[in-house]
Amino acid sequence: MTGLATVGAIVGVLLVGLVVLVRKPADARSVLRWSALAITVLVAAALTPFTVDDSGAAASFLLGVPVVAAILPVLAQRVGRLTLIADLVAALVITGWGLLLGLGIGGAFLPAAILLIASAAGTWRPRPSTTT
Numbered sequence: 001m002t003g004l005a006t007v008g009a010i011v012g013v014l015l016v017g018l019v020v021l022v023r024k025p026a027d028a029r030s031v032l033r034w035s036a037l038a039i040t041v042l043v044a045a046a047l048t049p050f051t052v053d054d055s056g057a058a059a060s061f062l063l064g065v066p067v068v069a070a071i072l073p074v075l076a077q078r079v080g081r082l083t084l085i086a087d088l089v090a091a092l093v094i095t096g097w098g099l100l101l102g103l104g105i106g107g108a109f110l111p112a113a114i115l116l117i118a119s120a121a122g123t124w125r126p127r128p129s130t131t132t
Contacts, residue, residue, distance in 0.1 A: 002105050005046045009111040012039045016115060029119045033073045033087070036115035040070040040094070043108045051105060062101065066109040069093035073116060087120035 016035040020028050044063040051059040069090045076086035094113040098106040 001050045002047065002108055005043050005105075005108040006111070008046070009039050009043050009108055012042070013111040013114055017118070029083070029087075030077060032115045032119040033077055036090075036112040036119070037070040037074050039112045039115070040066050040109060043112070047105050047108060054104075062105065065097050066094045066112070069097070070112060070116075073119065084120055087116050091116035091120065 012035070016032065016039075020031055025031050044067050047063060048059065051062055055062055072090045073083060073086040076083045091113045094109050094116070098108075098110040098113065100106060101109075
C-alpha cells in the first residue's frame, strides 16, 4: 500500500509540474502550494487504514504532521505574509518527517515537498523590468 501511495504521489507531482510548465498559470506558486496540500492529504487518506492497523491511535500523529505542515503555506498565502518562509518550513518538516518515517510510510510524503521547494524557488525569479 505504501508503494502505491508513493507512486501515486510521484505521478501527481509530475502531472502538476507538467501543467505548470505548459499552461504557465498567472499564480503558479499558488497552484504548487494547493497541489502539495492535495497530494499530502490524498497520501494520508490512502495510508490511513494501513497506519491505523499498524500503529493504532498514533496514526493521527504520524499522518497529521505532514498534513498540518502542508496547510501552513496555504494559510500564509491567504494572509499574504511570509509565504517564502512558510514554503521552506513546510518542505523541511515534510522532508524531515518523511525521512524519519522513511522505512515505513514516510517516503510517500516526500514528493509533495518537491512542490513546496519549487514554490519557494519561484519567489527568487527575477521580476520583469517595467522600464524601457
